[in-house]
Amino acid sequence: MKRPIAIVAITKHGVQLARRLLEQLDQADVYYMDKFAHGDEATRPITLFQGSVKLILPDLFRRYGGIVLLISLGAVVRMIAPILKDKKTDPAVVVVDDSGQFAISVLSGHLGGANELTKQVAACLGATPVVTTASDVQQTIAVDLFGRSFGWEIESFAKATPVSAAVVNEERVVVVQESGEPDWWTYDRPLPKHIRVVDSFTEADPGSFDAALVVTHRLLTEREEQDYLHNGVLYRPKVLVLGIGCNKGTSPEEIEHVIVHTLNEQRCSIKSVRNVATIDLKKEEPGLLAVCQKYGWSLDTYAPAELNAVSLPEPSPTVYRYTGAYGVSEPAALLSAGAADWLLPKKKAGNVTISIAQVPFPSVKEVMT
Structure with missing residues (x-):
């Protein structure tokens, strides 16, 4: 089980911001260079290190679900590139600039929770959150997070990318929901017109959509799989x-x-x-x-x-x-x-x-x- 959050700093100002975040984020650990020691590190969840931060990042990737780096974005991109594995397992990575003006969602925005962590960090520091994920910016369905707050399970991620593209590119999308929580649309605006919602397969003409989100506890027939999952994602609600x-x-x-x-x-x-x-x-x-x-x-x-x-x-x-x-x-x-x-x-x-x-x-x- 991964620990929740690691906060890492390599500059004097970054350390000050890291210590501020430690006071406000639950279950966070802080890492910074020993030359910036304040003397109280032994009694707090703070680890001092020497040398390049690049040396400790692989271990942090394994141990934490979220990593907040008070380091320049370019440097972070170069350091984490060799250790990236998969969006389903990589931790959330958030970058904060040295003056605490911006919190930027860098990696695992949806599945890893970086977008939410970015907003949380920004609120703590009074910073501006920067989230570039298309579905968040457009306030539409995030395919890889759909129903996650209810515990829904995605049967397969094979078509998640093309279905996500269909959603954000405003192609014809059908949501077929036979069971599960219906109140998944939380934005304060109507559902986009290109997304149609039905509660049974009989209401959805296979030729009337480009992508499908299917929510059901039922095992699909072979024909249903062919018609709806050729470019669709299947979700299993806990019902x-x-x-x-x-x-x-x-x-x-x-x-x-x-x-x-x-x-x-x-x-x-x-x-x-x-x-x-x-x-x-x-x-x-x-x-x-x-x-x-x-x-x-x-x-x-x-x-x-x-x-x-x-x-x-x-x-x-x-x-x-x-x-x-x-x-x-x-x-x-x-x-x-x-x-x-x-x-x-x-x-x-x-x-x-x-x-x-x-x-x-x-x-x-x-x-x-």
Whole structure:
């Protein structure tokens, strides 16, 4: 896990600015040359170094998610060029001039968060933020950040660049959103006219757009992939809740197999699973906890009385005898998702019972209009 922010200075004035930033930025570490030592460095998150700053940059790139360099832009570009790898892994890099007039987003503006860090640093110093990313300047959809604040996951970055170009070049773009949070448009102006929003594939004519943003928990058909992803990006919103009941001691392998197999049967993406829900008697079940840990899912648990408040189509006296609840997977899924019905009421497979509920959201068209 990378540390949040490193602040680096190599001049007397830069050091003064770095120390100001340290007072205002959470979880920041400061690095500057030892000849500018103030004497308090040992008691603060400040590291002194000797020699060229270029020697410590590779290590900072590995260790930090954001790097603020109080160094000239040209020098920074030359120093970081040999150590750049990929926009999905490179840290955010922000440059501040020696007098603190400008904070400039240099690298990983979107995925790395440099644009936001630039604005934050500028606010701390009273500087002017300089952001040149086209989607930010034009106040339009940032394809590589779309839905990120909600936890949406991009299925593949293969078409992110051409789709981004279509958005900023005002080509015909369709957003097909079948599920997930609809309030992703946060600018104080209408959605650009070249971007059309629909909530189903039936509303989007494949010949009516140049690029597509597809938001769904559903596994697409081969035809849908051909029509919408040839120049499109697929996003997975976190909208599925798995209600799970299992016998004591059920292995994580069996639980995982049932989950994966069932999701495939239901044509649902595992990347759209938000969390797992069960009875509180299972909150320490090793197999269930292991699966949740593997996939990064949280585990919601409910008391029998809470589960019994949910009306079930087929309450089970047997389950009640052992747990005090007339059902586990079905009511747990609905309670956690806040849903009124199931995508899958209940499926029994070996030692595992699974239900699937979808987190309800208003239609994106309702929100946009």
